[in-house]
Amino acid sequence: MSAQVLTLEGQRQTLSDETVEEIRAIFRGQVLTSDDVGYDDVRVIQNAMLDRRPGLIIRCTGAADVVDAVRLAATRNLLVAVRGGGHSIAGTSTADDSLMIDLSAMRGVWVDPEQRRVRVAGGATWGDVDRETQLHGLAVPGGVVSTTGVAGLTLGGGIGWLHRKYGLACDALRAAEVVTASGDVVRCSASEREDLFWALRGGGGNFGVVVSFEFEAYPLGPVVWNGMVVYPIDAAAEVLPRWGDWTSTVPDEVTSRAMMWSLPASPALPPAVYNRDVFITAALYAGDPDEGQRACRALAEFGAPLADMSQALSYRTAQSSLDPFFPKGGLQSYWKSVYLDRLDEDATAFVVRVGQDRPHPTTLVHVPLLGGAMSRVGAAETAFGDRSARHMLSLDGNWLDPADDDANIRWVRGAYDEAVTLRAASGTYLNFGGDADLDDAARARAWGRNVERLRQVKRSYDPENRFRLNPNIPPAES
Ligand SMILES: Cc1cc2nc3c(=O)[nH]c(=O)nc-3n(C[C@H](O)[C@H](O)[C@H](O)COP(=O)(O)OP(=O)(O)OC[C@H]3O[C@@H](n4cnc5c(N)ncnc54)[C@H](O)[C@@H]3O)c2cc1C
Missing domain, CATH: 3.30.43.10 (Uridine Diphospho-n-acetylenolpyruvylglucosamine Reductase, domain 2)
Structure with missing residues (x-):
């Protein structure tokens, strides 16, 4: 022992x-x-x-x-x-x-419905948060898979289905209780230890262990409109540019993503989509479901769909509908992402090509629409950095056999290396990143001009770099 x-x-x-x-x-x-x-x-x-x-x-x-x-x-x-x-x-x-x-045993969530405030213990998942907040018709912007941790997702930014209406998860953060490297328990907010509060909103787990998060929650649900339309993958070249044009017309209530993926045979899905590569246009409408149905009708009008699974759903069901595709410990994974300032011709052609070239059915190539509320926060206001990109391209390499690790990692890296040469490419989102060791160039791509300020905060709270297993910001330049 x-x-x-x-x-x-x-x-x-x-x-x-x-x-x-x-x-x-x-x-x-x-x-x-x-x-x-x-x-x-x-x-x-x-x-x-x-x-x-x-x-x-x-x-x-x-x-x-x-x-x-x-x-x-x-x-x-x-x-x-x-x-x-x-x-x-x-x-x-x-x-x-x-x-x-x-912290995975620390999953308490406490909601103050009057103040629309939610306190969340440092090991809770988004499913824990949705379960408690939806009792009161409230939601905190989180991720799209309910088993993902609140801590890592929020500290890295946090995009999901509500970032256009209510901002990133880190934008909803109002305070945090943190155990620093010296073992002190400190609270930070917009008026206490502002430097630490700034750094936690996008700077990852560099500054201490967050034992509780305090979020603002927003009215939502219990029922929302969930758009989900499946096209054959061969239609990608036709559908993606139309979807891209449509995304520049939608209100903030609509958060949408295009996905190139393969769906398994499952009772939850129509047989027309079983075991084939597909192009999916999806959206969640953060508002009245009937308005959502109207606002998302176009998702099915970009070509000839195989299936339209759009429906009014409970927000909690929508939030966990992707869970079965990501079983804990069930996939070998390596992901990388780039922001795309626009979906121009080159970027569109590239996304279609890599989406059709995925090396394994479980590999997901997806393009979330950004903008809206998240983009109205300035690059220096939180550690997260620049938010001006309209879209992101995430190359989520997933596969099953460890013998295929090298080939799949090589594929993701190759696609990423090409993606960063696109004219529309800008930074990178580290929450969708598979590399543990960052160099200064990678830090600059993630945090831009905020890197130096992040280093200063790191020097104040963790001068020895005790918390180094994260997208690390060493106290001194390497
Ligand atoms: C299936 C899946 C779906 C995802 N979906 C989304 C999505 O929709 N949107 C999105 O933005 N991202 C998403 N992600 C990425 C996700 O945000 C990051 O992987 C995030 O780091 C996960 O946080 P975690 O707490 O679960 O992870 P962990 O692996 O536990 O932690 C991640 C990092 O945070 C640090 N950390 C964890 N807890 C604390 C704490 N309490 N205090 C300080 N540091 C801490 C860890 O040391 C580590 O460096 C997804 C990932 C997966 C695998």
Whole structure:
């Protein structure tokens, strides 16, 4: 039951049986070594490709456990991984022989319907948030898969189905409670520790462990219009430009995406779309469902669809409808993304080509429409950076067989390298990023001119770079 854990400098430290027992006595949550029952269940993250074995996992139950875990890491100089929902495609919430500070048991959500405020514990998922907020006809802008963690998604920005109406997830953040590298619990908001509050909104997990988030929630649901129209993939060259033109006419209530994918045989789907490559136009209307039906009618008018699955749905059902396609630990994944300032002829032709060339049916090439409320926040107002792009291209490489890792990673990298040469290409969105190690050029593509200010905040809150397993901003230039 002893444990091997790495120091920050990469040296192996053995924690003896007695030491592990002493550590256990400190915490209210479980402390797991690789010998313990449950260790293998707990260490699994979303991306099956990253099958890692932390040296010690502390399953925190509250802020006090997190403080003690951070202090333990500081006292023993240990490498720390912080896990929320475990959806990082780059796998930055786990590492071999690390001390994993696991917040996935901290999933409380408290709604104040009068104030439209929601407090969310640091390990909650978007499904947890939707479940509680929808009781009151409220929603916080989150992601499109309900099992994704609130923490990583918000700290990295957060696009979903509401970013055009209500902004990014990080834009709805009003305050956060953070355990810093020194083990202090601090609160930040627009009027307290403004520098930290600025950095949390897009700067990732660099500045401490967020034990609770406080969001503004907005009226929505319980029923929304969910547009979902499926075309044959051969129609992509015809449908994509029409969809692109349409997206420049829609109100903020409409958040839409085009997807090139393959749908399995499933009772939830019409047989016409089973097991074939398809081009999907999808949208969610953040408002009255009847108005939504009118506003999204065009989704089915860009060509000859195979199926129109558009319907009024409960917001929670819409929010979990993609979940079955992303089983936990069920896919090998490597993703990369670029912002597209416009869907011009070159960009359209490129998206069609890579979408039709996907190496595996589960690989998703998708183009979310951006703009609206998220684009009305200035590049320097939050760490997230520039929001002027109209669309994004995300190359979500997914496959099943570990033997195919190299070929699929090569395909995503090749497509990405070409995508960045498009005239319309601008920065990159790190939440859809598969690389754990960033260089200065990658940091500049993600955060633009905000990098220097992020470094300053990092120096204030984590000068030793204790929190380095994330899209990292080292305190000093490399
Ligand atoms: C199936 C799937 C669907 C997705 N859909 C969307 C989407 O619709 N929109 C979108 O924007 N992104 C989406 N993403 C990307 C997602 O936002 C990122 O992967 C995000 O990092 C996941 O957060 P997490 O808490 O689940 O992940 P984790 O892997 O637990 O953490 C991600 C990063 O955040 C850090 N972190 C986690 N918790 C904390 C905390 N409490 N305090 C400080 N740091 C912490 C971790 O150390 C790590 O660096 C999706 C990813 C997947 C796999």
